[in-house]
Amino acid sequence: MSLTAPHTPACSPEPRGPKYPFHITKEEERQLRLKGAEAVPSLVIGQATSFDEYARQLMIPPAVMDLARKAEDLRLSAWEVEAMRKHLAPAAEPGDKVGLLRHILLKKYKKDHTHPPYIRVACTGRGDYDHLATKHGHLHPDDHPKGDIGSPVVLEIWPAQHYSPIHSHGHTTGIVFCLAGQLDVMVYEHLKWDARKLGLLTLTPGQCAWLSKDNYAVHRVYCPMDGGGGTTGPGYMNSTADFGASFHVYLNPEQTAVHDKDGDSYNRDSFDYIDEKSKKRGVFATESDLSWSILRRVLANTPLT
Numbered sequence: 001m002s003l004t005a006p007h008t009p010a011c012s013p014e015p016r017g018p019k020y021p022f023h024i025t026k027e028e029e030r031q032l033r034l035k036g037a038e039a040v041p042s043l044v045i046g047q048a049t050s051f052d053e054y055a056r057q058l059m060i061p062p063a064v065m066d067l068a069r070k071a072e073d074l075r076l077s078a079w080e081v082e083a084m085r086k087h088l089a090p091a092a093e094p095g096d097k098v099g100l101l102r103h104i105l106l107k108k109y110k111k112d113h114t115h116p117p118y119i120r121v122a123c124t125g126r127g128d129y130d131h132l133a134t135k136h137g138h139l140h141p142d143d144h145p146k147g148d149i150g151s152p153v154v155l156e157i158w159p160a161q162h163y164s165p166i167h168s169h170g171h172t173t174g175i176v177f178c179l180a181g182q183l184d185v186m187v188y189e190h191l192k193w194d195a196r197k198l199g200l201l202t203l204t205p206g207q208c209a210w211l212s213k214d215n216y217a218v219h220r221v222y223c224p225m226d227g228g229g230g231t232t233g234p235g236y237m238n239s240t241a242d243f244g245a246s247f248h249v250y251l252n253p254e255q256t257a258v259h260d261k262d263g264d265s266y267n268r269d270s271f272d273y274i275d276e277k278s279k280k281r282g283v284f285a286t287e288s289d290l291s292w293s294i295l296r297r298v299l300a301n302t303p304l305t
């Protein structure tokens, strides 16, 4: 499918600096990668190859291990990745048609310039932009309510050089499982613009990060792949089809089989974040852009050369 869209986005609302998205020097990055590799409990779940690594994974909660074990064989197939690339590719010339995913990115970009957009695909329920597929015969054009919020299982598509704000997953328990490309995850001690950074890790397909209310609930995700030039930051939009993809599961406190009596109302319907511009705390409803059932049908109907 294809849709008309501008070739280049409007100008950045504020100057971009060389330090986005993590605002660290090369030396700080090196130190944070070391801290990430030594963190206890381990930031990453995997088959341990040393006693140290095994020991660092011992304190990962059983509910998290269960989610990770169930996800470990998930992969995107080669044709799904190729079709996603086609739908993410920028217009070759101004005014040229772009695919569904680039079209959604441009719509999200228009709504929010504070960070480069990424796409959330609900593996259950509906997405805000599902109706965009109707024009091309992928969905019956009956009624198209707004996308659901709080899907427990979400596929996230991260265009190269795009990133999320710092955000907290509150009291949920979950995993971030890399399916394609490459993703950097910076973990913070608190939900504050200048919070202490606990560690930086890079996920490749098959690797799994995790979070719970007590550990690693605050993070920022970034796709470090080739964005095709320019410096990432507020107002940035990449010019390649490269992307990272991750599979996210979030369980609410009552779903982890561990009693939680502190009465806090956090759940996956909304998460707190730090606005990239005001540097103040905000709340975002976890709306989905697309549903997987729709996206998969669109991908399956995409001619690959």
Ligand SMILES: [Fe+2]
Pocket (backbone or CB within 6 Å): 167, 169, 219, 221
């Ligand atoms: Fe997250």
